[in-house]
Amino acid sequence: MGTVPIYLVLAPWRHLGALGFALFWMLAASGIYLYIRFDTSIAGAYDSIGALEWWFGGVLRSLHRYAADAFVVVLALHILRELAAGRFRGFRAFTWISGVPLVWLLYASGIVGYWLVWDARAQFSAQATAEWMLAAGIGAEPMARNFLGGESITDRLFSLFVFLHIGLPLALLAGMWVHVQRLGRPATVAPRALAFGLLGMLLALALLHPVASGARWDPAAVPQGLQMDWFLLFVHPLMYATSPALLWWAVGGVTLALAALPYLAARPRAPVAQVDPANCNGCGRCVADCPYEAVTLVGKRALVVEARCAACGICAGACPSATPFRSVAELASGIDLPDLTVHALRERMQQALPADEVVFRCEHARGSGGIALRCLAMLPPSFVEYALRNGARRVKAIGCREGECAWRTGLELSAERFAGAREPHLRPTVTYARHGDAYEFALR
Ligand code: HEM
Ligand code: SF4
Ligand code: SF4
Numbered sequence: 174m175g176t177v178p179i180y181l182v183l184a185p186w187r188h189l190g191a192l193g194f195a196l197f198w199m200l201a202a203s204g205i206y207l208y209i210r211f212d213t214s215i216a217g218a219y220d221s222i223g224a225l226e227w228w229f230g231g232v233l234r235s236l237h238r239y240a241a242d243a244f245v246v247v248l249a250l251h252i253l254r255e256l257a258a259g260r261f262r263g264f265r266a267f268t269w270i271s272g273v274p275l276v277w278l279l280y281a282s283g284i285v286g287y288w289l290v291w292d293a294r295a296q297f298s299a300q301a302t303a304e305w306m307l308a309a310g311i312g313a314e315p316m317a318r319n320f321l322g323g324e325s326i327t328d329r330l331f332s333l334f335v336f337l338h339i340g341l342p343l344a345l346l347a348g349m350w351v352h353v354q355r356l357g358r359p360a361t362v363a364p365r366a367l368a369f370g371l372l373g374m375l376l377a378l379a380l381l382h383p384v385a386s387g388a389r390w391d392p393a394a395v396p397q398g399l400q401m402d403w404f405l406l407f408v409h410p411l412m413y414a415t416s417p418a419l420l421w422w423a424v425g426g427v428t429l430a431l432a433a434l435p436y437l438a439a440r441p442r443a444p445v446a447q448v449d450p451a452n453c454n455g456c457g458r459c460v461a462d463c464p465y466e467a468v469t470l471v472g473k474r475a476l477v478v479e480a481r482c483a484a485c486g487i488c489a490g491a492c493p494s495a496t497p498f499r500s501v502a503e504l505a506s507g508i509d510l511p512d513l514t515v516h517a518l519r520e521r522m523q524q525a526l527p528a529d530e531v532v533f534r535c536e537h538a539r540g541s542g543g544i545a546l547r548c549l550a551m552l553p554p555s556f557v558e559y560a561l562r563n564g565a566r567r568v569k570a571i572g573c574r575e576g577e578c579a580w581r582t583g584l585e586l587s588a589e590r591f592a593g594a595r596e597p598h599l600r601p602t603v604t605y606a607r608h609g610d611a612y613e614f615a616l617r
Contacts, residue, residue, distance in 0.1 A: 178609070181576050183367050189251035190353075191363035192371060196244040197346060199372060203237040204342070206230070211289070213335050214328050219291040219389050227383055235379030241283045242404040243375060248279060252431075263442050264465055264483045266435035271352045273431045278345040283405040285337045292387040293396035294406075300396075301409035308417030326392070355481060357464045358582055444511040445482035448475045452494040453507035458596055459488035462550070464581040468508070475508055485580040486510045486551030490587075493597060496555040497522065513547055522556060527564025537579040538571040538610060549573070550583035554590050554599035561603060561616045568614040575610050587612075 185192065210230055212221035225234050252272070255261060261269040284302065288295045353359035363371075387399060401410065412420040446467070455473030467481035468488055475488075488508045489495055495506035495515040504516040521544045525531050532543030533552050546552055549572030560568045570587070578584045589595035591605055591612060599605070605614045 178575070183364055185367060186250065186254060187577060188360065188363045188367055189247055189254060191360045192247050192367065193244065193251060194349065194361045195363045195368040195371060196240050196247060197342075197349065199240040199375070200237060200244070200342070203233045203240065206233050207237060208339075211335075213332060215291065215326060215331050218289060218331065219386065222290050223386055231383050232376065232379045235382070235384045236375055237286075238384045238402075239375045239378050241286065242402065243371070244279060245283070245404040248276065252276075262435045262439055264467070264481050267355045267481075268352060269435055270432055271348065271354075273428060275345060275348050275352060276431075277428070278341055278348055280405065280408070282338065282341040282345055284408075285334055285341060287402070287406065288334050289338055290386050291331075291390045293390065293394075294387045294399045294401075296390045296392075297396040297399055298406055298409060301412060305408075305412055305417045305420060309421055355466050356581065357462070357466050358585075360581075443484035445479050445484050446477050446486070446488055446508050447511055448477060448508050449494075449505050450474055452492075452505045454493070456493060458491040458493065459508045462487050462491040462582075462586055464583070477508070483580055484510055484512075484547065485583065486513060486547035487580060487583055487586065489515050490548070490551040490553050490590075491597065492553070495553045496597075497553075497559040498555060510547060510551075513545075513551075515553070518544060518546070518552075518556065519559075522560055523563075525565075526560060529565075530567045530569060531560045531565040533568070533570045535572050535579075535583070537573045539574055540571070543569070543571070548578065548580050548583040550578075550580075550586040550590075552587070553597055554603075555597065557614045558600055558603050561614065566615070569611055570614070571611045573610060584610075 181187075207222075207225075207230075210221060210225060212218055222234070225231050255269070284298055288299050349361075353361060362368075387396075401407070408420065408424070411423075415423075453473075453475050455470055455475070457470055457475075459475050460468045460470055464485065464487060465481050465483050467478050467483070469476050469478065489506050489510060492507045492509075492515075495504070495509075497504060497515075497519045504514075504519050506515045509515055522531060525544065533546055533549075533556070534540065534543040535546050535549045535551075538549075549570060552570055557568045557570065572584050572587060573579050576584060586595065588607075590597060591599045593599060593601065599614075602617050603614050604617050605612050607613075
């Protein structure tokens with residue numbers, strides 16, 4: 174049986190969200206080791222980090238730094254990809270908007286992390302942050318005075334940094350969890366080969382280019398000759414090149430623009446799925462298969478949450494009532510798309526029969542012609558068998574381009590249904606072969 178080529182299954186741009194999760198776990202694991210070895214006092218912090226031996230502690234320290242930088246890159250690519258694909262409006266608004274605070278949390282976690290090294294770069298970053306906060310009149314005055322005036326910084330303040338460098342990543346993790354709450358079967362685990370490939374690259378970088386501290390933090394001196402991290406700390410040089418006020422406007426403006434985008438670029442939506450209580454037995458298949466968590470069961474009946482519905486039709490493809498073998502004049506599914514009903518699909522299929530070949534094609538697939546589906550997983554497998562038993566020699570079902578579903582999970586769900594691993598399944602009397610994005614079926 175032909176499948177999707179491995180290089181497409183592993184394509185990193187398809188797993189950016191999951192790679193974000195992988196990087197978070199790498200940071201957490203290396204961070205726990207660093208924390209065990211770390212002296213959380215002003216007097217001891219700098220030396221305890223400097224003492225991390227290169228072959229283990231040093232590698233983990235470098236890995237921690239490089240994973241943070243990689244997280245920034247992966248996040249930027251994830252945002253750009255969703256943006257370019259127009260995946261930010263309508264039913265996706267929640268996922269998009271809940272992503273925005275994650276950018277702040279990642280940056281805040283990374284910047285505070287730099288302060289713990291207690292070297293000249295930490296001093297520069299903390300002072301720049303304090304100046305930035307002061308410019309907005311944020312209640313950071315005592316902290317800022319400490320940093321800017323060179324007054325003694327207490328261990329209590331340092332403990333606050335440590336607390337922040339643990340608390341902010343935990344808030345980031347909580348935000349990441351919220352971010353995927355409106356997605357059915359969210360892909361939070363990257364394919365193993367990809368995650369270990371990334372870990373290997375970061376470890377190689379850590380070995381070849383170990384990170385090191387700068388000169389010790391000296392309140393009496395102006396930090397100089399710093400090695401800048403252009404992924405996380407670029408905001409500081411940007412502020413000095415412009416002004417704290419301008420940086421606030423820029424950062425605030427980008428945040429607001431991102432958060433408002435789903436509403437500014439809103440588009441009319443396709444009619445959402447409708448439940449027909451007379452044909453719903455409460456089996457819950459539509460709930461399990463909906464890629465946007467838009468269906469719930471209330472008692473023994475499905476209920477669609479309109480704002481979350483993508484009108485993808487995957488629920489109709491899952492419903493046991495949507496079988497063309499039913500001898501009813503009007504085929505009614507328990508759940509259906511008002512503008513593309515399973516009854517209309519059956520009619521189109523019956524009109525096409527008998528035929529050498531019947532083709533079902535997802536609207537997002539390559540090519541044209543055939544019976545249009547909103548998603549490959551909108552096709553109940555029983556339609557394939559019906560066509561084969563009623564005059565089709567062959568049936569083809571074509572999904573989205575090479576392994577990437579416009580509705581996230583349609584290709585996976587179809588593959589499981591056709592393989593008999595998920596209800597509604599294809600009966601074993603039908604054989605099939607998969608060629609990339611197309612399935613070809615025949616009777617055994
Ligand atoms: C820590 C940062 C982030 C992580 C770890 C993360 C992770 C994820 C994951 C795992 C998914 C699910 C992928 C899938 O199953 O299809 C996802 C989807 C999504 N993310 Fe993020 N994300 C992050 C930040 C953001 C940000 C900042 C935005 C935009 C402002 C964003 C926008 C989206 C959108 C729109 C989707 C839904 C795509 C769809 O409906 O097909 N994410 N993210
Ligand atoms: S059409 Fe059905 S499967 Fe698709 S989002 Fe709406 S309720 Fe979920
Ligand atoms: S799949 Fe159909 S029968 Fe089952 S709960 Fe959903 S609408 Fe009802």
